[in-house]
Amino acid sequence: MPGWPTASALNAVNHQTQDYASERFMKHSGNHTGSAAKHHFTRNLADETATLALGAEIAAILHSGLVIFLSGDLGAGKTTLTRGILRSLGFQGKVTSPTYNLVELYKISRLYFYHFDFYRFNDPIEWEDAGFREYFNADSICLVEWPEKAGGLLPGADLQFLLHVTETGRNVEIQADTEAGRRCLKHWRSLMNP
Ligand SMILES: Nc1ncnc2c1ncn2[C@@H]1O[C@H](COP(=O)(O)OP(=O)(O)OP(=O)(O)O)[C@@H](O)[C@H]1O
Numbered sequence: 001m002p003g004w005p006t007a008s009a010l011n012a013v014n015h016q017t018q019d020y021a022s023e024r025f026m027k028h029s030g031n032h033t034g035s036a037a038k039h040h041f042t043r044n045l046a047d048e049t050a051t052l053a054l055g056a057e058i059a060a061i062l063h064s065g066l067v068i069f070l071s072g073d074l075g076a077g078k079t080t081l082t083r084g085i086l087r088s089l090g091f092q093g094k095v096t097s098p099t100y101n102l103v104e105l106y107k108i109s110r111l112y113f114y115h116f117d118f119y120r121f122n123d124p125i126e127w128e129d130a131g132f133r134e135y136f137n138a139d140s141i142c143l144v145e146w147p148e149k150a151g152g153l154l155p156g157a158d159l160q161f162l163l164h165v166t167e168t169g170r171n172v173e174i175q176a177d178t179e180a181g182r183r184c185l186k187h188w189r190s191l192m193n194p
């Protein structure tokens, strides 16, 4: 996972987040300078409702063709965040982790939203046999839990969300890795500060 900060850098961010709790976005306190700093943010999520609300914010900036990675330990809140996104996109049904079949398709209006969970993925042949590669195309949004378990098979992410369990809730780091991802974060900021 490129570019994630060290634990001490994260602690620094945690303290800052408490100091500036009113700010919706936190600029990462690491070595980024200039415009690069705008492509990496940290947010506190006090409870499950906050995670779902973040999902709604993400839903507002998504468009087809994007690849999103959700990382973090077991129980960090990846599926909750996905549920928040899907609900805000208009999906009314149940959203659970596709742990055994690895992927769940949500067809919402004209959008194909693929929710992958590679926690139990261990055979690259399965990737080819299932035709997963074709799912990553310009007409779909692919959101992936546990992308690290698929190794180098996956295309790169446009946006990455790294969730950390804290004493009272969660922290999430948000990072754009491509031009498309950076445009999404820019759009997000414009929605927050019109
Ligand atoms: N901000 C939050 N603060 C506290 N609890 C939260 C927060 N967000 C989600 N949770 C809770 O964390 C639990 C686990 O969430 P979830 O299933 O989304 O994790 P996950 O990262 O998808 O786990 P897995 O790796 O097993 O798929 C749920 O009970 C959810 O309510």
Ligand SMILES: [Mg+2]
Binding pocket: 078, 079, 080, 097, 117, 145
């Ligand atoms: Mg999950």
